[in-house]
Amino acid sequence: MNFNVRVTVLLLSAVFGLSAAAQQPAPATPQTPAPATQAPAAPADAPPPAAQAPTADAPPPAADAPSGDTKTLDQEVQGLKKDVVDLNKDLFVLQEELLFPANTQVAVYVSMDVGAFFALDSVQVKIDNKEVKNYLYTAREAQALLKGGVQQIYLGNVKVGKHELVAFFTGKGPAERDYKRGATITFEKGVGAKYLELKITDRVPKHQPEFLIKDWE
Amino acid sequence: MRGLLLTGVILTGALCATGSAAPPSLLGKEAPDFALRAMDGHNVRLSEYRGEVVLVNFWARWEGDSRQQMQALDHINVTYQRAGLVVLGISVDEDQRRAREFATSMAVSYPILFDTGATIGKDYLLQKMPVTLLIDRSGVVRYSVVGYKRGDEQAYLEQIRALLRE
Numbered sequence: 001m002n003f004n005v006r007v008t009v010l011l012l013s014a015v016f017g018l019s020a021a022a023q024q025p026a027p028a029t030p031q032t033p034a035p036a037t038q039a040p041a042a043p044a045d046a047p048p049p050a051a052q053a054p055t056a057d058a059p060p061p062a063a064d065a066p067s068g069d070t071k072t073l074d075q076e077v078q079g080l081k082k083d084v085v086d087l088n089k090d091l092f093v094l095q096e097e098l099l100f101p102a103n104t105q106v107a108v109y110v111s112m113d114v115g116a117f118f119a120l121d122s123v124q125v126k127i128d129n130k131e132v133k134n135y136l137y138t139a140r141e142a143q144a145l146l147k148g149g150v151q152q153i154y155l156g157n158v159k160v161g162k163h164e165l166v167a168f169f170t171g172k173g174p175a176e177r178d179y180k181r182g183a184t185i186t187f188e189k190g191v192g193a194k195y196l197e198l199k200i201t202d203r204v205p206k207h208q209p210e211f212l213i214k215d216w217e
Numbered sequence: 218m219r220g221l222l223l224t225g226v227i228l229t230g231a232l233c234a235t236g237s238a239a240p241p242s243l244l245g246k247e248a249p250d251f252a253l254r255a256m257d258g259h260n261v262r263l264s265e266y267r268g269e270v271v272l273v274n275f276w277a278r279w280e281g282d283s284r285q286q287m288q289a290l291d292h293i294n295v296t297y298q299r300a301g302l303v304v305l306g307i308s309v310d311e312d313q314r315r316a317r318e319f320a321t322s323m324a325v326s327y328p329i330l331f332d333t334g335a336t337i338g339k340d341y342l343l344q345k346m347p348v349t350l351l352i353d354r355s356g357v358v359r360y361s362v363v364g365y366k367r368g369d370e371q372a373y374l375e376q377i378r379a380l381l382r383e
Contacts, residue, residue: 121260136252136260 104157105193112145114202118179118209120145121171123198125154128163132156160189167198169211185213242342243358249340253307253330256320261305261330270380271303271352275338278310278319280346282365289370291325293377300381305330309338309346349373353380
């Protein structure tokens with residue numbers, strides 16, 4: 001990517017350099033007679049010399065042209081990058097709307113609060129007894145959840161009606177012991193999108209983790 | 218002179234053949250992401266190494282050349298990890314216990330991951346073993362080779378150096 005951008009910048013600067021070089025000699029010769037003959041013609045002709053003025057002034061900026069050109073190109077590249085990001089975002093939204101229309105959409109999120117009694121290793125999600133996601137967490141991802149991050153673990157489609165979601169959490173519990181727990185929720189899928197949150201919290205009095213599923217209406 | 222030319226042509230053909238034997242559909246494409254459990258119990262996700270050059274080696278205990286190749290890769294890892302190279306070994310053995318024993322006996326310095334369900338192998342279109350891939354800093358598969366012969370690591374090194382320079 002970087003290499004491509006560099007090549008594009010080099011090519012563009014080369015093209016710009018050539019066009020600048022090609023333009024420079026041209027105004028030098030015809031411009032001197034031009035004002036002499038055209039000056040009495042009409043004030044309407046005044047703009048062309050004015051318009052050409054920058055080209056006549058071109059040589060001085062040409063001395064520091066590389067930095068100016070580079071700056072402009074850099075701005076253009078930044079603009080293009082922004083356009084790509086915007087386009088990508090629009091495409092993503094469009095794709096989501098097409099693939100997961102609101103009337104069938106179900107999204108499942110994972111969040112973690114405190115996490116002193118549980119080190120998350122993996123989460124398995126089943127909807128209507130069918131495994132839809134099995135996610136392994138790296139140390140970095142678990143850390144991101146502990147810092148308040150919320151992860152969309154699953155996005156899919158279900159029919160309108162009653163459904164059951166079961167989530168299994170595995171990891172290390174208190175005293176570094178292997179720990180596996182499940183949580184279940186029965187939810188009603190209506191016309192709008194359904195959002196469910198798998199919450200891992202600490203139950204401090206019992207020194208145990210707690211696994212909840214919250215239905216966001 | 219003709220002999221030399223002929224040898225050159227044969228060598229070029231052989232090199233091309235080695236390259237084409239690899240899964241060609243993945244070359245130039247983004248490497249499929251995966252998360253696998255490593256031998257030390259940690260989970261490893263490929264996309265977390267974006268920005269570094271990654272060498273992925275799929276191996277199997279029953280493949281005769283795996284031992285030699287792992288030794289060569291261990292040497293490469295020790296030399297180049299400070300320069301930004303990450304080496305990941307992925308076992309595709311169904312018998313994880315024996316694969317683990319084999320990997321323990323090798324005592325390599327890079328992480329060994331286990332793809333016991335062969336799910337990642339499918340994503341990477343594996344047909345033969347071992348398979349070695351080089352993934353560039355932007356996550357694109359830039360080099361892949363099937364099989365291993367003693368001395369192949371020289372080819373890996375050339376590619377690794379080029380990718381590290383990018």
